[in-house]
Amino acid sequence: MSAWKQNRQRTLEALRQEAEGCTRCDLYKNATQTVFGEGRSGARVVFVGEQPGDREDIEGRPFVGPAGRLFDAVLEDVGIDRKKTYVTNAVKHFKFEPRGKRRIHSKPNAGEIRACRWWLDQELALIRPDVAVALGATAARALTGKPVSVMKLRGTVVSSTEGLPVFITVHPSSLLRVPDEADRRRARELFAEDMRKVKAMMKG
Numbered sequence: 001m002s003a004w005k006q007n008r009q010r011t012l013e014a015l016r017q018e019a020e021g022c023t024r025c026d027l028y029k030n031a032t033q034t035v036f037g038e039g040r041s042g043a044r045v046v047f048v049g050e051q052p053g054d055r056e057d058i059e060g061r062p063f064v065g066p067a068g069r070l071f072d073a074v075l076e077d078v079g080i081d082r083k084k085t086y087v088t089n090a091v092k093h094f095k096f097e098p099r100g101k102r103r104i105h106s107k108p109n110a111g112e113i114r115a116c117r118w119w120l121d122q123e124l125a126l127i128r129p130d131v132a133v134a135l136g137a138t139a140a141r142a143l144t145g146k147p148v149s150v151m152k153l154r155g156t157v158v159s160s161t162e163g164l165p166v167f168i169t170v171h172p173s174s175l176l177r178v179p180d181e182a183d184r185r186r187a188r189e190l191f192a193e194d195m196r197k198v199k200a201m202m203k204g
Contacts, residue, residue, distance in 0.1 A: 012041050012126050015119070019092060025115040027093035027108075032057045037088025037123050044202040046086045046129045047071075048120065050138040050171060054103050057094035062087050067173035074172070074188065078195045080202075086127055090142035091116045113142050124164060131157075131201045132164055136171030155194055157201075167201065169194040 016036045022028060035052035038061060047063075055065035063071055075082050091112055096103040108116075120142055124132065134140035140148035145161045153168040160166050175191060178184040 012123070015122050015126065019119055022092065022116075022119070024118065025093075025112045027091065027095050027112060030096070031093035033060050034092050035060055035062055035089065035094070036092060036119075037062060037086055039082070039086035039088075040084050041086075041127060043084060043086035043127055044130045045080075045198060046088065046124060046127055046132045047135060048132055048139040048143060049087070049089045049135045051089050051091035051105075051108055052094045053105060053173075054094065054096070057103075062089055066176055067171065070175060070188075071172040074192050074195055078192055078199055080195060080199050086123070086129070088120065088123055090120060090139045092119055108138055110141075113138060117142055117145075121162070124160075124162070130165070130203045131167055131198065132160060133167045133169060133198055135169060136174070139171070140166070140168055155197065165201070167194070167198055 019034045019036045022034050028034070031052075035056050049063065052062060053065045053067065056062055056068070062068070072082055091108045094103070095106045095108050095112065097106050098104075132143055134143050134148070137148060137150050140150060143160045143164075143166045144158060148158070148168065150168055150170060154170065155168070157165050157167050170191065172191065175184060175187045178187050
């Protein structure tokens, strides 16, 4: 590894350590910990989800719950090595509503997305990928700075506020919510088709 890449890796790690104490919005008060991005410092693609879920909040790593396992399986199917990508979230703390012993996911609001945008900007500036993939509406809003209709723009590329190509698609968690098995298989194949398009955009 070159000295430049080593320095970039250290800088990402320093950013991760700084984020551990983040109080930019109130979500840190109830979350277990900051869940920062992880992956390759020189990744050609950065996948951006919405926020950590219950499992991620406990383990401190992104995309390790049921949606993350499905995401990994689809990436493997289409030939994208997750270890060579970078995976993060638009919001780094778990937002939830307690219901009995369970913690139910609650969608981040515009202010929370805006407050956490600083971390995402820093990650993208350090990694400098060929493309960022917005997994769902919250990620798309964080990357573009405005509300995005995922179903209208799915499979297309728009620009981030910094001019980075942003590929729009659904969050893998949406596939888990499809009740009919045949429809769920079709939804998975559509998501796989999107990931094949992403793979074609990766330059190295």
